[in-house]
Amino acid sequence: MFYQCPKCRKIWQYPIEKCPDCFLKLERMKSEKIRVIGVSKVQIPTMFHPEVPYFVLVLEDENGNKWPQKSIKEYKIGDLFKMEPCTDKNSVAIWRIKYDILEAIEKVIELLGGAMRTPSSSSPSLPSEARCLKINSQTKILILPTLISPKHPYLAVNTNPKFLESLINYLTKIGGETKNIKVVAQSFDEIPIEASAQKSQLLDVCLKNQITPLDLAKGNFVKKNQNGLTFEISEEVFNSNLIINLPILKLAPHQKNGGGLGVRGASENILKFLKKESYLSLQRLRSQDSNPPAARGAQTKVWEGGGRVGVPAFGGAPEIMEKLQKVLPNYLTLADALTIQKADGFTALLGLVLASFNSLNLDRVFAEITMIKGLPEYLKKIKIEDIPIVGRKVEEVQYNVEKVG
């Protein structure tokens, strides 16, 4: 993505608000036809690029704009650089955020099949019925960010407000109306959700866009059964046409007693659609299932994670996680992996957006990218080789976050 002044035609590689000479708002220039004009092979691994060999390509678009790109696949000079979308519902799209979150969101959606009304000519060559997002002015959209603690955005505990804002911009660009967008959250502990909404700055984003945030706890819940388990799920879920799970991804403290939870993010965020009591009783069930009686006392207490996370982890709840997916309508996960929290509470820059209609697969890919070994039970079963991955390759963006950061 490049940015051009409509008057003097000067071009920038990053979004500045206005042309410093003409004071006009820059226009976004999408690259449609990209060719490889330079290739160099890298054989020496570094901390941020542990996988070798890889290639650094110099790419050029039809407007003569050039930029470098890392690639695991070898290209020759003159090759067309193109990424085909994958409409398999189990696929996971990975894209790098350079400066512009909106661009990265557009890109991952395109990689999953695109939106029905895609802005400009950027749509992939798919017929509109095959597109993954069908949005018009009537579409009722439900957005569930991670909102668990009254913390500032830089701590990367809650979904970044810029990420939510970029998503809202994107949705209105492809035909959605803000009056049909609901941003929802719920507290599962003693912290009032209003306090978290305010401090996280997610509330500001909602108000700025005339969206009233909704506390799910104040609404109704419906019972759904799946193989002997009862879930009480917010009726908002069943009253909307499109559900977007908008978690921030993070690395979790390793639990003793073999919990081994390494990542927390997409699948865990979706638990916020449950009624609090339903969530807590499932949590108790989980700890009875997965721990020997001796360890039970320690495990059933609410895991506080230094007060950063505040809700218990569903580390060993294979059946619960999978069964919940079956009672929920199809939903899109768009995951914020720009700055991620590590197990020690510090943050690391990962600079990614991940998207999928399968949140378990998305979490599994995130674990692979961050080279986390101790996976929760519900992710252990998923083989990374079985997941169709589109956009950037895992090897291109992978580094050992815990070790390096």
Ligand SMILES: [Zn+2]
């Ligand atoms: Zn200008």
